Amino acid sequence: MKDMSVISVRHLKKYYRVHEKEPGLKGSIRSLFTRKYTQVKAVDNIDFTIEEGELVGFIGPNGAGKTTTLKVLSGLLYPTSGEVSVLGFNPWDRKAQFQKQFALVMGQKNQLWWDLPPMETFILNKEIYEVPEDQFKKTLDKLIELLDVKDILKIQVRKLSLGQRMKCELIAALLHNPKVLFLDEPTIGLDVVMQKVMRDFVKQYNRQFKSTIILTSHYMGDVKELCERVIIIDKGKILFDGKLQNVIDRFARNKIITVVFSRDIDQRKLAEFGNIREYQFPRAKINVPRKDVAKLSAKLLSDFPVADLVIEEAPIEAIIREVFTGKMKQTNA
Amino acid sequence: MRISSFKKYFQVAKTSWSGGFVYRLNFVMWRVRNVVQLIAIYFLWFAVMSRNPTAFNYSTSQMLTYILGTSIIRALVFGQRSIDAQGEISSGDLNNYLVKPISYFRYWFSRDIADKLLNILFSIGEITILLFWLRPEIYLQTNPLMLVSFLLASLLAMVMYFYFSFLISMTTFWIPEENGWPQRFFIFVILEFFSGGLFPLDILPPAVYAVLGKLPSAYFLNTPLQIYLGRLDLSQIVTSLFMMAFWIVVLRLLANRTFRKGLKIYGAYGR
Numbered sequence: 001m002k003d004m005s006v007i008s009v010r011h012l013k014k015y016y017r018v019h020e021k022e023p024g025l026k027g028s029i030r031s032l033f034t035r036k037y038t039q040v041k042a043v044d045n046i047d048f049t050i051e052e053g054e055l056v057g058f059i060g061p062n063g064a065g066k067t068t069t070l071k072v073l074s075g076l077l078y079p080t081s082g083e084v085s086v087l088g089f090n091p092w093d094r095k096a097q098f099q100k101q102f103a104l105v106m107g108q109k110n111q112l113w114w115d116l117p118p119m120e121t122f123i124l125n126k127e128i129y130e131v132p133e134d135q136f137k138k139t140l141d142k143l144i145e146l147l148d149v150k151d152i153l154k155i156q157v158r159k160l161s162l163g164q165r166m167k168c169e170l171i172a173a174l175l176h177n178p179k180v181l182f183l184d185e186p187t188i189g190l191d192v193v194m195q196k197v198m199r200d201f202v203k204q205y206n207r208q209f210k211s212t213i214i215l216t217s218h219y220m221g222d223v224k225e226l227c228e229r230v231i232i233i234d235k236g237k238i239l240f241d242g243k244l245q246n247v248i249d250r251f252a253r254n255k256i257i258t259v260v261f262s263r264d265i266d267q268r269k270l271a272e273f274g275n276i277r278e279y280q281f282p283r284a285k286i287n288v289p290r291k292d293v294a295k296l297s298a299k300l301l302s303d304f305p306v307a308d309l310v311i312e313e314a315p316i317e318a319i320i321r322e323v324f325t326g327k328m329k330q331t332n333a
Numbered sequence: 334m335r336i337s338s339f340k341k342y343f344q345v346a347k348t349s350w351s352g353g354f355v356y357r358l359n360f361v362m363w364r365v366r367n368v369v370q371l372i373a374i375y376f377l378w379f380a381v382m383s384r385n386p387t388a389f390n391y392s393t394s395q396m397l398t399y400i401l402g403t404s405i406i407r408a409l410v411f412g413q414r415s416i417d418a419q420g421e422i423s424s425g426d427l428n429n430y431l432v433k434p435i436s437y438f439r440y441w442f443s444r445d446i447a448d449k450l451l452n453i454l455f456s457i458g459e460i461t462i463l464l465f466w467l468r469p470e471i472y473l474q475t476n477p478l479m480l481v482s483f484l485l486a487s488l489l490a491m492v493m494y495f496y497f498s499f500l501i502s503m504t505t506f507w508i509p510e511e512n513g514w515p516q517r518f519f520i521f522v523i524l525e526f527f528s529g530g531l532f533p534l535d536i537l538p539p540a541v542y543a544v545l546g547k548l549p550s551a552y553f554l555n556t557p558l559q560i561y562l563g564r565l566d567l568s569q570i571v572t573s574l575f576m577m578a579f580w581i582v583v584l585r586l587l588a589n590r591t592f593r594k595g596l597k598i599y600g601a602y603g604r
Contacts, residue, residue, distance in 0.1 A: 016600065074432050078597050096434035104432050111429040113348065115355040120348055127344035128435050130337045156355075 005049040005085075006180060006212045007073065012082035014043040014068050014236075042068040044236035045082070050214065055206045057227030057244075058216040061324055065236040066216040067106075070182045073214070074104045087180060100129055103173040107185035110165065111172055112157045118168040119153045122175060129176035136175060143171045146201055163194035170201070181205075183215045187222055199225050220317045234324055244316070252319045254287040257297055260308040273300060282307065287314075341435065342443040349414060349444040353451055364455050371404050371459075374531060375467070389536035394470035395562050399533050401463065401471075402558045405456045407530065410490045410553050412452035415441035415498060419513035422505040427599070437592070442495060449491070474561050482570050486557040489577040494553050496584035503588060506595030529555030535564070549580045 019035040021027050043065040050056055058066045071077040072084055075091030075098070084091060089098035112121045126136045144150055147167040152160055160168070166186065173181070183202065187195045203226055206213050217223055223230055223244065230247060232240040240247055254274075261282045270276060273296050274288035288296050293311060300306060313319075353360060378400050382393040391399070418441055421427045430437050464471070474480055501520050505513030525531065527550035534545050534555045545551055556573050559565050565573065 071428075074428075076428055076431055077599075094431065099432060099434040102432075104428070106428070109426065109428065113352060115352055116348065120351065124344050124348045125433075127337075127341045128433050130341070130434075 006052045006054075006087060007048075007050040007214075008083075008085045009046060009048050009069075009073075010083040012043055012046050012069070012072065012084060013041070013080045014065075014072055014077060015080045016040040016042055041236045043072070043079075046233070046236070046238050048231060048238065048241055050212060052212055053206070053210045054229060055202075055213045055215065055227050057223035057230040058214060058233060059220070059223055059230055059320065060216075060233040064234045066233055067184055069233070070104065070184050070214065070216065074102070074182060075099075076104075100176055101178055102180040102182070103176070103178040104182045105169055105173045105184065105186055107166070107183075107188040110157075110169055112165065112168055114158050115156060117154045118149075118157055118160075118172070121157075121168075121172050122153075125172055125175050131176050135177075139175055139177060140171070143174060146204065147171065147197070163190050163197075166190060166194070166198065170198075174205070177209065179211055181211050181213045183213060185217055186215065187217060187219055195219065195221065202226055220320060224316055232320070232323060239323060247323070248313055248316065248319060251323050252314050253290060254314055255290050255293045256312045256314055257286050257288055257293070257300065258310045258312065259284050259286070259300060259304070259306055262305040262307040265304050269303070342439050345435075345440055345443040346447040349447040350451065353414075353448060360451070364452075364459070367404065367407070367456070368459050368463075371400070372463070375400050375463075375469075378532070379469070389533075391533065391536065392472075394472045395564075396533075397469045398472040399558050399562060401460055401469070402561060403530055403554050404460055405453065406487055406490070406554050406557055408452035408456040409449055409487055410494045410557075412445070412449040413495075413498060414444045414448045415495070416502065416517060418499070418502045419505045419517060422502070422595070422599070423509040423512045425600075431596075438499065438588070441499070445495060472562060474563060476563065478567075479560060479563055482574070483557055483561040486552075486560050486570075486574060486577065489574065489581065490553050490557055493549065493577055493581050493584060496581060496588045497549065500584060500588045500591060503591040503595050506591075506599060524550055524553070527551070528553040529558070533559065535559070549584075552577050552580065 016039070017037045018040055019031065019037050021031045042063075046065075046069070058069070060066050068077065072079050073086055073091055075094045078092055087098060087101055089095055091098065112118055113124075122140060125131075131139070144153070147170065149164065149167050149171070152164050152168070157165060157168070170186070186202070187198050190198065199222060202213065202215065205211065206226075215222065215226060228243060230240070230242070230244050231238055232247070240250070256277070257274075261284070264281055267276070267279060270279070270284060270286070274286045277285040277287055279285075297309060297311060300309065375397065378396050381388060382391075382396055386393055388396070418427075418437075421430075427437070430440060474483065501517055502513065504516050508516060527545060527548060529551065534551055535542055537545065546555075552573070556565075556577070560570055560573070
């Protein structure tokens with residue numbers, strides 16, 4: 001059966017061998033003669049498929065295997081075992097036909113020539129990807145406008161701010177109109193304003209060009225705003241793959257009820273409703289089990305002098321954190 | 334090579350060229366180092382030759398021409414930016430190229446060519462100034478066959494050194510410490526002597542020359558200059574050119590295989 005997905009990953013494993021060194025000079029000398037190796041399972045048997053036009057968020061703590069997966073998909077790393085197909089190609093073959101259709105942007109790496117203005121890298125990439133002159137001009141003008149970088153194109157890259165540089169990194173990566181885009185921590189180190197600019201841009205790019213995008217990020221804000229689907233990965237294994245909303249439904253045990261009282265109340269009585277997160281008259285925040293939320297809020301309204309009441313989901317950051325710390329194992333089962 | 338492919342690498346060379354001018358101070362220092370070294374060796378040999386008009390079977394003009402000639406051939410053969418490949422392998426910046434439709438070898442070869450051009454221009458300028466200042470006796474080769482052979486040998490030496498140097502850079506996959514500089518530095522020091530950078534190799538005792546003269550390193554500076562000075566007969570020249578072609582094939586194969594092997598263990602570091 002022919003796989004129609006843009007990206008398909010089956011039983012992917014990537015193990016590294018790293019050598020351990022005892023601290024100090026003695027350890028250094030010893031490591032010259034005998035090296036002790038340990039195996040690191042960066043990616044440990046994962047499966048997923050991604051369809052055309054999807055914008056998928058990869059989330060997980062440091063060392064979870066997100067970047068390793070992206071590197072395998074880009075053909076940078078040779079998988080230990082498993083099958084990987086991107087746009088019908090085996091990435092590791094690094095065929096020019098494949099490379100002309102995808103791009104990898106790493107927030108902590110740069111491809112721009114450090115001592116030259118960004119425009120020089122753009123022109124070089126135009127030749128490397130063999131982009132026709134008119135298409136190059138059109139794409140460049142559009143990207144320059146979307147990211148508002150007209151004034152910095154002739155300034156040495158080393159003199160640009162991190163935000164300006166990141167914008168230019170994106171342009172350099174997108175000049176050949178890639179169908180598939182891997183964004184590894186594209187907002188790392190950026191201030192909130194610039195993070196928003198980046199998010200808006202990625203969203204717009206995904207919509208306008210129907211490109212397939214995988215995004216990894218530490219910031220839940222990126223994922224929450226951009227990705228309908230998330231893949232949660234930790235210690236090389238996939239913990240969850242599905243709609244972001246389902247993460248909440250599946251993993252969030254509690255909801256948060258915020259109450260504003262019209263008169264001071266007895267805190268001990270309030271504690272019977274759930275875990276009081278904070279209380280400072282007239283406002284209280286209580287964690288209550290999801291299944292009891294309707295019943296408990298009705299009881300709150302009848303037992304206390306309530307001026308206002310709001311029911312909210314726990315913040316997504318907190319839910320994900322609980323997924324990783326394993327607190328959710330029981331509810332997950 | 335297709336036209337679009339040629340344009341690709343031409344642009345690489347052009348960008349590298351403009352990058353080269355950004356590192357003005359670095360470049361000027363490098364040239365100054367070259368000139369100082371050249372003048373030191375020149376005066377050493379000038380002192381030796383002024384006592385005996387012929388020494389080690391070399392006339393004064395031959396010896397001084399050899400020494401000054403190393404400057405230009407050095408720029409052509411050893412002028413390079415591709416040692417930066419070591420840093421890229423060690424730091425993981427190699428990623429940038431591996432995801433693009435570009436050959437890493439051709440990329441660096443193009444950048445080297447740009448660098449060599451810049452170096453040769455400067456070297457010719459320096460030599461011209463030195464000639465006016467020192468007014469040494471210069472050996473002028475007039476035989477067109479020798480001149481063509483000399484040119485051909487210089488170009489072959491350039492290609493040969495490129496693959497040799499790339500092979501050294503590839504060791505960084507296995508020994509990434511210090512960006513691969515320990516192994517590179519070791520090679521640099523040995524090469525200075527083994528290639529004939531300090532003096533022509535055939536002034537060494539015959540037993541030593543028999544070994545050193547056969548090593549690939551002898552082809553980098555010694556052979557082209559020997560041809561220019563007319564010290565090799567036609568059969569020796571033909572043999573040398575064939576040996577260089579042979580070494581190019583071998584070194585290229587080795588560099589390619591080592592690169593592919595290295596990529597398999599490449600960690601794509603950087604996180």
